[in-house]
Amino acid sequence: MKSTAELLGYGPNDRLLIINADDFGLCHSSNKGIQKLLEGGIVSSATIMMPCAWAREAAVWSASHTLLDVGVHFTLTSEWDVMKWGPVYRGGSTESLVTGEGYFHRDSKSFERRADTEQVKQELIAQVEMALHMGVNVTHADNHMGSLYGLQTGRHFLTEVFDVCAGYRLPFRLPRFLQLESGAPAPPELALQALKHAAEADRRGVAVLDYLVALPFHAKPGETYAQFKSQMISLLKRLKPGVSELIIHPALVTDELTAFHSEPLKRGMEMDIFRDKEVQDAMHYEGIKQIGWKELRHYQRRNSRP
Incomplete structure (x- = not known):
């Protein structure tokens, strides 16, 4: 079985990395931080939460920066207490996707239990269409909170x-090979399930990743930036040959962010981490090549029917 990296034309030992900034459009603080990282080439790409109040700012900016890689962060959950969002689909019922207040369910478990598959598909299409209507050159799709x-x-x-991504000819965040946070292989049952899902994506002509990696979303008690940096460098050293995507959630630490977010300081660390010379040096020393989602989209569109 060829890796995604090999399908893209790279060698079997090449380690390719996509650094994606999730939660573009979440708030103004996220937008300003992510825009800065995109413009500086620090991150490879970002994905917009189209249901959020600040999505339009992110989308309009992206429409004027079409050479950058910006995708849609499929959003079907709304996890914060004081800031909420709901469906963008307006053509029919979304009852299974929302609470009595009309917002998305707070967590993935509630969503999985209640969501109607047709309503999910309609909402995914609506989020892509909204981004396209605003002029975003959508490069890929991924998923908020893994819902x-x-x-x-x-x-x-x-x-x-897969129906939606095949229809719009977009790659999707799905790892072909599962691994634990430690870098060890996932249990066989879960690993086999991931391979089956990736094989289905292949059959549908949807390009996917080899690996998906990240550090814990929540900061450990007393965690320092130095500790976080050490963890990130260790993660980079453990990257396997193939295409890996590394997820971060960068934002400027502002009163706006701290008003609703439980991890504002961690978001600030993620804003700084790939601008750090030691981290950049580690990537260079390890021979890690940074690529964007456009390469996967180009491969998918070249090899799939219009």
Whole structure:
């Protein structure tokens, strides 16, 4: 079996890295931080949460920067207490996707249990269409909080995801090979499931990743930037040959961010981490090549039917 890297024309030992800034459009603080990192080539790409209040700012900016890689962060959950969002689809019922207040469910488990598959598909299409209508040159899609993967109850929505991504000819964040945070292989049952999902994506002509990596979302008590940097450098050294995507959630630490977010300081660390010379030097020393999602989209569109 060829890796995604090999399908893109790279060698079997090449380590390719996509650094994606999630949660573009979440708030103004996220937008300003992510825009700065995109313009500086620090991150490879970003994905917009189209249901959020600040999505339009992110989309309009992206429409004027079409050479940068910006995708859609499929959003079907709304996790914060004081800031909420709901569906963008307006053509019919979205009842299964929302609470009594009309917002998305707070967590992935509630979403997985209640969501109607057709309503999910309609919402995914609506989010892509909204981005396209605003002029975004959509390069890929991924998923906020992993709500579509069935991680909580086993009830996934990947069939609907593949339908939408095949229709719009977009690659999707799905790892072909699962590994634990330590870098060790995932348990055989989970690893086999990931391979099956990737094989289905291949059949549908949807390009996917080899690996998906990240550091913990929540900061450990007393965690310092130096500790976080050490963890990130260690993660980079453990990258395997193939295409890996590394997820971060950068933002400027402002009153706006701290008003609703439980991890504002961690978001600030993620804003700084890939601008850090020691981290940049580690990537260079390890021979890691940074690429963007456009390479996967180009491969997918070259090899799939219009």
